[in-house]
Amino acid sequence: MTFDRSTGRLLVMPAAVITVVFFVAPLVYFLRFAFERPSRTAFSEPVFTVENFTRLFTSPFHVGALTRTVVVAAAATALALLLALPVAYLITKASPRRKALLIILTVFPLLVGNVVRSIGWVALLGYSGVVNTVLTAVGILDTPVELLRTATTVTVAITSVVLPLMVLTLQASLEAVDPNTERAALDLGARPLRVFRQVVLPQIVPGIAAGTSLVFVLCINAYATPRLVGGAQVPMLAPVVYDTISSDNNWPFGACMAAVMLVVSLAVVALYGTLLRRQFEGWRMAR
Amino acid sequence: MTLPRWLTAVGVLVFGFMLLPVALVVWMSVFDSEFLMFPPPGYSLRWFTGLSRERGLFGGLQLSFVLAVSTAVLSTALGLLAALGLSRARLRWRGLLENGLLLPLLIPAIVSGVAIYIYLYQLSWALQVRLVPTLGALLLAHTTITLPWTFRLVHAGLAGLGTDVERASLDLGRGPWQTLWRVTLPLLRPSLVGAFVFAFIFSFAELEISLFLISPGQITLPVAMVQYAEFRVDPTLAAVSTVQILLVGTLLAVSNRFIRFGQVLSGGVKG
Numbered sequence A: 001m002t003f004d005r006s007t008g009r010l011l012v013m014p015a016a017v018i019t020v021v022f023f024v025a026p027l028v029y030f031l032r033f034a035f036e037r038p039s040r041t042a043f044s045e046p047v048f049t050v051e052n053f054t055r056l057f058t059s060p061f062h063v064g065a066l067t068r069t070v071v072v073a074a075a076a077t078a079l080a081l082l083l084a085l086p087v088a089y090l091i092t093k094a095s096p097r098r099k100a101l102l103i104i105l106t107v108f109p110l111l112v113g114n115v116v117r118s119i120g121w122v123a124l125l126g127y128s129g130v131v132n133t134v135l136t137a138v139g140i141l142d143t144p145v146e147l148l149r150t151a152t153t154v155t156v157a158i159t160s161v162v163l164p165l166m167v168l169t170l171q172a173s174l175e176a177v178d179p180n181t182e183r184a185a186l187d188l189g190a191r192p193l194r195v196f197r198q199v200v201l202p203q204i205v206p207g208i209a210a211g212t213s214l215v216f217v218l219c220i221n222a223y224a225t226p227r228l229v230g231g232a233q234v235p236m237l238a239p240v241v242y243d244t245i246s247s248d249n250n251w252p253f254g255a256c257m258a259a260v261m262l263v264v265s266l267a268v269v270a271l272y273g274t275l276l277r278r279q280f281e282g283w284r285m286a287r
Numbered sequence B: 001m002t003l004p005r006w007l008t009a010v011g012v013l014v015f016g017f018m019l020l021p022v023a024l025v026v027w028m029s030v031f032d033s034e035f036l037m038f039p040p041p042g043y044s045l046r047w048f049t050g051l052s053r054e055r056g057l058f059g060g061l062q063l064s065f066v067l068a069v070s071t072a073v074l075s076t077a078l079g080l081l082a083a084l085g086l087s088r089a090r091l092r093w094r095g096l097l098e099n100g101l102l103l104p105l106l107i108p109a110i111v112s113g114v115a116i117y118i119y120l121y122q123l124s125w126a127l128q129v130r131l132v133p134t135l136g137a138l139l140l141a142h143t144t145i146t147l148p149w150t151f152r153l154v155h156a157g158l159a160g161l162g163t164d165v166e167r168a169s170l171d172l173g174r175g176p177w178q179t180l181w182r183v184t185l186p187l188l189r190p191s192l193v194g195a196f197v198f199a200f201i202f203s204f205a206e207l208e209i210s211l212f213l214i215s216p217g218q219i220t221l222p223v224a225m226v227q228y229a230e231f232r233v234d235p236t237l238a239a240v241s242t243v244q245i246l247l248v249g250t251l252l253a254v255s256n257r258f259i260r261f262g263q264v265l266s267g268g269v270k271g
Helices: A005-034 A051-056 A060-093 A096-112 A114-125 A130-138 A151-175 A179-187 A192-203 A205-220 A224-233 A237-246 A251-286 B005-028 B055-088 B094-105 B109-127 B135-161 B164-171 B176-187 B189-205 B221-231 B235-255 B261-265
Strands: none
Touching: A005 A251, A005 B055, A005 B094, A005 B109, A005 B135, A051 A060, A051 A251, A060 A096, A060 A151, A060 A205, A060 A237, A060 B005, A096 A114, A096 A151, A096 B005, A096 B189, A096 B235, A096 B261, A114 A130, A114 A151, A114 A224, A114 B005, A114 B189, A114 B221, A114 B235, A151 A205, A151 A224, A151 B005, A151 B261, A179 A192, A192 A205, A205 A251, A224 A237, A224 B221, A237 A251, A237 B109, A251 B109, B005 B235, B055 B094, B055 B135, B055 B189, B055 B221, B055 B235, B094 B135, B109 B135, B135 B176, B135 B189, B135 B261, B164 B176, B176 B189, B189 B235, B221 B235
């Protein structure tokens, strides 16, 4: 069945209009404020300036938040990749029934949402939380210690939150690897770990690039986990942006930070994919 | 090929790492104590029965449920229309339209939140109508960000159907609209159910955009939960979290045969 062009246009219209009016237009419009001057009496003082950016990159607090966010995101991404590889491989090799179950077990925490899981991490690591209780009961600690509110615990919690997406992306990529290539390498006498490193890994490079860039961007923009696990002691970008806009009512500076996050996220997705793929392509050829 | 045993052990540990926070929240929700203490003095369901007294969290639960249902209806309907137009009519700018509808997937939610908030606020100023914070703004924002998922799911469903059955129906004398109603839509039901469930869950758990669009009296559940958790984490919060966990779990179990969640959620890369 085919519709004529005018009917087709009519069908696409509502979705296109709502996306343009409520998504594309705001995205273009808000950038304007990033280049205006903050004002106490109005939303902004309408003069073109780059002083928001100068302030962002010179204020120690904001440079700290920016650096911390990037470091935590990079660490969480690397950790997630390391943990997701064996799990994704296991899922790929599982029998159909077990595979379906394992995928559900991966999808489930993802869909439950990052707020609930961050709350779980607070309960786990809090002052009277599970870890502290167990460690004091066993005698490793005399009194409970503050485990929350450190960049390390934020990294661990964020890793757990983004892990399912990494697993699913790697698993989709691994499914496409022809098992005969592994069998051939094994028959030729290669040890399993070497087979994985030299035969399987090169074939899933696009999946690794997709998974790491996706997860890195999610980490950079994470709100709930830094807010609840890190709190004010571990300032990271997304909560700082929210406070700047909502509590301080400083639209220009908040818009400036959001613009930086937007550019970083888009650049990572665009660059990382192509660069890393090309580099690994060379690596694959050299072997 | 047999897998080494250490690999299975690692797998169990990693799944534990992903699922432990969720399991812990469910366990805490039945503690018979005001505060968190491990191990609990006893077990009780009183935090569930007393939930309606928690005005903030319970109000959030109600609002988020209504919002998620409305979002799912609107988003699935718009996604269906767009998918029909793009897969069954030869449109100009097809690639642009398809990619444009998927754009919200690419933009970080916190940035979208800032952008939509500033834009609607300024629009209210210009039009002299209050647009933020309103429920309408929340609904439209949630619809826009779930649209990529519903569109993609229904679009893939339509591609999977092919046009043969529809052509057979047309050849046998049904008109295009009757064919659509009697043939295409019934066959498309799995994708539509999947799209609806997806939009519902995403809207229900959405935090970053809602943050900017809620008003003091009308707070969505994730925002209410974050506000509460900044103050304290206790069995009451665990109970409302558990309601969300059970809701998502039920939806996942019911719709699992309609939709391959793993494939939809993966980064979309093969090989």
